[in-house]
Amino acid sequence: MRKRWRYIGYLRPIIYVIDISVISILAIWLLSLSLNEAISFVLFHSIAWLILSLKTNYYEVYRFTKIVKILSLAFEQFFLFTLIVCSYFAIYKGFELEVALVFQYLILSFSIILSFKLLVNYLLKHYRKFYKGNLRKTIIIGDNLRTHQLKTFFNENPEFGYQFLKMFCTKKNDKFLDHCFHYIIENNVDEIYCSMAELTQKQINTIVHFADNNLIVLKFLPDTKDIYAKQLKVDYYGFLPILSLRSIPIEEPFNKFVKRSFDFIFSLAVVIFILSWLTPLIALLIRIESKGPVFFKQKRNGLNYKEFVCFKFRSMRPNTEIETSWVKPNDNRVTKIGKFIRKTSIDELPQFYNVLLGDMSVVGPRPHPVSHTEMFVGKIDKFMVRHFIKPGILGLAQVSGYRGEIETDKDIINRVKYDIFYLENWSVFLDIKIVFMTIFNAFKGDKKAY
Structure with a gap:
């Protein structure tokens, strides 16, 4: 062909x-x-x-x-x-x-x-x-939920240019492949999509051999095992392919440079153009209302679970429950100026010093106090995955509705899901998008900002 x-x-x-x-x-x-x-x-x-x-x-x-x-x-x-x-x-x-x-x-x-x-x-x-130009003729081998979802995608999205022709049901013997191959050649099929769940290794090898010898693009749908639905990374040890469970784009040296450059330039701009004049003003208001330090310092877990000191403007009166108790609506520990800076997220701005020091990023999973982290580690599945990258001042979970107090397990579970999605799908554009979404939410107001 x-x-x-x-x-x-x-x-x-x-x-x-x-x-x-x-x-x-x-x-x-x-x-x-x-x-x-x-x-x-x-x-x-x-x-x-x-x-x-x-x-x-x-x-x-x-x-x-x-x-x-x-x-x-x-x-x-x-x-x-x-x-x-x-x-x-x-x-x-x-x-x-x-x-x-x-x-x-x-x-x-x-x-x-x-x-x-x-x-x-x-x-x-x-x-x-x-x-109907620039079309690619496709067939699907396999008859299950995933293949029917793919068929629906082809039929309902004509703008992608996939012309679905036929779905072949697999059988216990290999004779159905002969009919399939004959149909492919007769109809000048461009791409074959196979369900791994319904094919034996021998059948897969036969299809691969046929596709290679006839210049046809061959793609596989993962089977019902969850492991194949993940973003697996393929490395080669010599000629031996090795699958890694998770690909983390930020770990690549070039991406690390891009991420760090973005963090440094952005945080330096905030420190010079905002914190330079805002810090004395907020400090004065904090000290007028209550005695105590201007900055609140708290140990949190960062990259590779390493502890670091996180900076915030103090928004509460000094108390003994701050390490163990979440802030709740109308919490009497929060000062008047504290309510304002928490509502507008101004209390988080000193963390840009953490970014300059290299402990945090502008965007990433929000770090939790050490006491809260220890509570979630053994309770929430995949919670530790968040610590593969630096924590951030802004986070995808937070702009998606999961900021502030953890009221139920559902809150922390969804927060972890968003954090893992960010970790596996990082890009400069995603960081910029989260920055703008955070600014928009600050002006709009967040019901969990208390």
């Missing part, structure tokens, strides 16, 4: 050329570079853009890729590209430019390239849905 040629294969190289042309033409136009400066800038940043795109997988967008993922890749690409451009102008002393002009160039480049990327994505989906 010959693989059908698709002109769509030309699209990615064309997009490469267009994107690089945008960042080059805008640089020459907006930055008023001389000929030598323009050549130097264009060559350096074109190569940098291409290298970054390979690292961030910026162009690895497929028909099933969600818009959120596209935005995440775009923000990650431009965040790193911005660092490179700023570093270039800081080091290169041959000419001077206004910072505002450089950021105008970056913002305009980002807007045009992202808009074009989203437009291409939209036009391709429209083309597949209404003009």
Whole structure:
């Protein structure tokens, strides 16, 4: 079988050329570079853009890729590209430019390239849905809940361009595969989806051999065992494939650098532009209302379960129950200024010092007091997974409705679920999204902010 040629294969190289042309033409136009400066800038940043795109997988967008993922890749690409451009102008002393002009160039480049990327994505989906172009013929081997869910997905989402043809039921013998293979060849099927739950190892090997020899894409649906439904990471020890239970993107050295850069720049900006003037004001109000320290210091568990001292503005009168008892609505321990700073989350701002010290991140699982952590460890399944990464000031669980007091086991169980999702699906865009959601919730008001 010959693989059908698709002109769509030309699209990615064309997009490469267009994107690089945008960042080059805008640089020459907006930055008023001389000929030598323009050549130097264009060559350096074109190569940098291409290298970054390979690292961030910026162009690895497929028909099933969600818009959120596209935005995440775009923000990650431009965040790193911005660092490179700023570093270039800081080091290169041959000419001077206004910072505002450089950021105008970056913002305009980002807007045009992202808009074009989203437009291409939209036009391709429209083309597949209404003009039936760029379709991939698919068949499914297996008859169970998962395969029927996949069939429904194909039929109800024509914009992805999957043309579902037929579902084959498996049998105890291998003869059904002969009929299946004949149908695939006769109908020029592009992709085969197999249910691992209904196939023997021998049948799987036969299907793999057939797909390889006929240039057909082969994909597997995990079986009913929960382990196969997880995001397994494949490593190779020599030629031996090894499956890791959990992939943690932040553990990769490059992602660690990106995460730490974001944390450092963001927290430094907060300390300089907000805490520098807000701290004396809040300190004065706290001391006027009650005696005691301005900052509340508490030991909490962080990365790898290591204890660190977490800083907050003191919002309660000094008391002996603070380590063991959650704050409740209308709690008489909370001062008047304390109610305000807790409601607006201002009490959390000193934790940006923790971020600068490296104990915390801007975004991550919220750290619990040591006493609470010890209470949950043996009681809540997978609670310790949260400690694979640094804790954060802001968290996905908190913007999803699970902040503050733990009233029932359901609260902490759902908080852990959101924390694990964040840990396994981290991206720069997700961090930025959580920051904006937190700001929005602060203005809107959170019923559990007390």
